[in-house]
Amino acid sequence: MLNPADQAFCSVLAQAVPGLSMTAPEPRYLEEPRGLLAGLAGVVVKPVTTTQVAGVMRACHAARVGVVPYGGGTGLVGAQVQTEGAAPVILSLEKMAAVRAVDDHVLVIEAGATLAETQAAAAAQGRLFPLTLASQGTARIGGCLATNAGGVNVLRYGNARELCLGVEAVLADGTVMAGLKRLRKDNTGYDIKDLLIGAEGTLGVITAASLRLFPQPASQGTAMFVVPSPAAALDLLALAEARMPGCISAFELIARQGLEFLDEVGPPVHQPFATRPDWMILLEIGLPEGIDAEEALAGLFEAAGTLVEDGVIAQSGAQRVQMWALREALPEANKRIGSISSHDISVPLPDLPRFIAQASAAVQAAGDFRINCFGHVGDGNLHYNVFPAQGRARAEYANARGRVKDMVHEIVDGFGGSVSAEHGIGRLKVDDLERFADPGKLAAMRAIKAALDPLGIMNPGAVLR
Ligand SMILES: Cc1cc2nc3c(=O)[nH]c(=O)nc-3n(C[C@H](O)[C@H](O)[C@H](O)COP(=O)(O)OP(=O)(O)OC[C@H]3O[C@@H](n4cnc5c(N)ncnc54)[C@H](O)[C@@H]3O)c2cc1C
Known part of the structure; x- marks a missing residue:
């Protein structure tokens, strides 16, 4: 009513x-x-x-x-x-989901298409739209652009911004910006498209987008490799990139704590290693015609020496799905356990092992917590989430959230990192933006908001106060 x-x-x-x-x-x-x-x-x-x-x-x-x-x-x-x-x-935008045009290079699609529908429209053309998120059955392409979503294939293909050539949008006063260009090069003044991408609906409504399409890899391979440490994981990434330049689509770090959460609360998934390893990598490659992906992964395993302690290489599509199901179940397991504070952070790649060591030491010294640190390690982006100790409830930690969050974010800031690598600011991180953003950048953001939405009607209270 x-x-x-x-x-x-x-x-x-x-x-x-x-x-x-x-x-x-x-x-x-x-x-x-x-x-x-x-x-x-x-x-x-x-x-x-x-x-x-x-x-x-x-x-x-x-x-x-x-x-x-x-x-x-x-x-x-x-x-x-x-x-x-x-x-x-x-x-x-749910009723605006039509494909307006498609060719081998560009898909023009309305903002209300789900990400899965967008991928399917590309596949129907025999092409690949590589943005991949666990939420892709529900997330819509307009939302993915508005949040500049990342996901598991950023390493190879870039985030939503890098996959978008043009947008059609409606600005706060109803002005239509017809920007469905299909151009790789277009230096005609300010890039309003790039302002709308990542603006989280605070500058306008994206109604359609032209998106880049890619060749489908001829051969795809997926593996899970146990690594002795995050530093070894980065060395393995460097080795993989040297052996298969430009072909590593995903390189995800998974910690023992996440595997134990799955054992504790589900969802039920196949665990490849009987003894849960401290650290493992989910690795996916896509190779051109003539190179077998399974052989390439086996070659990497051989060449890795002490960087890899154990491993499984998917032998079938079903095994590949099983491996991804484990990775995609991690957020649900986290939700079931109930985090005290979750952090979507990035730091420069070489600093990642030091960040993990420093943050973990600080959090463990501050109280009885469990840490599940996982994510898109190849992008320097980790989901560094802090949970109650086993047998204790989140409610017992009511006063700890702010303290833990500040502690982790200060360490991130010390490394020149970001306190929101891929999820955005929304309403939960407005204070963090004010605290950690460069003052010059904040002033420019406020000026842009005032210019494009002078009455403040676009998504009031999100991103900027
Ligand atoms: C299980 C799970 C896994 C996830 N994994 C990832 C991940 O790996 N990487 C990642 O980056 N994110 C991830 N997310 C977060 C989320 O799925 C993404 O941020 C996604 O892009 C949001 O899309 P949506 O359509 O649901 O947007 P919504 O939640 O509906 O909206 C998000 C923001 O976008 C704005 N918006 C929505 N549509 C438009 C439009 N047409 N024009 C202008 N503004 C608009 C809204 O106002 C809001 O500010 C995950 C979420 C879940 C639940």
Whole structure:
């Protein structure tokens, strides 16, 4: 049931945007995966065309009503749930999911297509759209661009920004920016596309994008290698890159604690090593015609010497799926255990082992915690998450969260790292941005926000206060 003010504005919207689909907010629009924040909403609108999006924005701008652009709701920093202030309009792109054009190099697709649908559209053309996230069945391509999502293939193909050639977007006042260029080179002034990517819906609504497509690798190989330390993992990465330049698609670090969480709470997955190793790597390669990926991985195992203590190489598609299922189950296991504080951090690659050692020593000295440190080690990006000791509840650590988070983020900052490597700022990290961002950068961000959204209606409270 909408409140009277919302109902009155719905009438305005209905008049301004003929045929607009509007619903009272179902719970799924007000929740987020971490379960930390509860959102507000007056109404959910589901436009089917860019013209309708522009109409919604013009009406909201005229009435100074806040708008939260909405993709799949899988964001991990609360950017998609407005928690304070007047209830906003949730502008869901879910009904805009059409493929507008596709050729061997570029896919032009609407923002509401899920990432899995986007990958499938590329595959139907015999091509690859390489962005890969565990949330890809639900996350939508507009959301992936708005958060500049990363995932497991950044090492080889780059993050969402690097995969995008152009965007069509609607700005706060309803202006349509028709930027669906397919150009690799375009130096015509400020790159507004690159401002919208990663802006988390605070500068405009992305309605469609032109995306780069790649050749499908002729031969794909996946392996899990036990490594003695994070430093050995980096040496193994260097060796793999030297032997197969440009062919390493994923290089994921997994810690024993994550494997033990899977044993403790599930989800049930096949564990390749009977004794859970301290550290292991999930490695994926994609090779051109004429080179067998399994042989290449076996060759790497041989050449690695003491860098690898044990290993399994997938012998079939089913085994490959099994290996990825383990990696993708880690966030769910973490959720079931319940973290005290989660950190999506990056540091310069050579500093990664020192960061892990320093942060772990500091956290262990501060109390009785468990640490699950895993992630996209090839990108210098770790999910460094801190949990209660076995048998203890998260509630017992209510006062520890801020302390732990500050401690980890200060160490990250000391290495010149980032306190949000791939998830964004949203609402959960606004304080961290203010604390750790360069003041010059923050001032420029505020100026851009004021110029493009002077009334502050785009996703109020996200990224900037
Ligand atoms: C299990 C799991 C695994 C994940 N793994 C990864 C990972 O490996 N790497 C990674 O980077 N992230 C990961 N994520 C986080 C999340 O999936 C990504 O941030 C994803 O890009 C969000 O897309 P979405 O469509 O769900 O966006 P939403 O959650 O709906 O929105 C996120 C932000 O984008 C804005 N937005 C959404 N659509 C638009 C639009 N069309 N125009 C403008 N703004 C818009 C919203 O306002 C909000 O600020 C994971 C999440 C889960 C639950």
